[in-house]
Amino acid sequence: MNAPIYTLVRGDDWRAARTIGAYHGSADDMRDGFLHLSTAEQVRESARRHRSGERDLWLVAVDPAALGPALRWEPASGGRRPGLFPHLYGPLPMSAVLSEVPLPLGEDGLHVFPPEVP
Structure with a gap:
């Protein structure tokens, strides 16, 4: 297995995904046409930029090998961040999920x- 990749999911969305057996993405994902994922090295910055201060957030670890050709490694939109990011063009099946943990907010708001996760 390759190193896990991660997605940050709001609690209501994650509970719904578990019920139906797949996660179809946030409003941002739907707008962009793919699910945004991150490597372990990218996910903290993604949380800071895109989910700052959000409560009831889940960190979902995913097996990239289980996603097949729907997973593509691409630059961030607009090239604003260096490196390639994993993008999933289709729903995330629960069978590809390795773990799910809540991400509480610390006293510093992070x-x-x-x-x-480094």
Whole structure:
């Protein structure tokens, strides 16, 4: 298995996804036409930029090998951030999910990540 990749999911969206067996993305994902994912090295910055201060946020670890050709590695939109980001062109099946953990907010207002995320 390759290193996990991650997506940040709002609580209501994640509970709905578990009920139907797949996550179809946030409003931002739907607008852009793909699910935004991040590597372990990218996910903290993604949380800071796009989910800052949000409560009831989940960190979902995904097995990239389970996603097949629907997973593409591409530059961030507009090239604003260096490197390639994993983008999923289709729903995220629960069978590809390795783990799911809540991301509480610390006293500093930043999300508290599990120790395995650098």
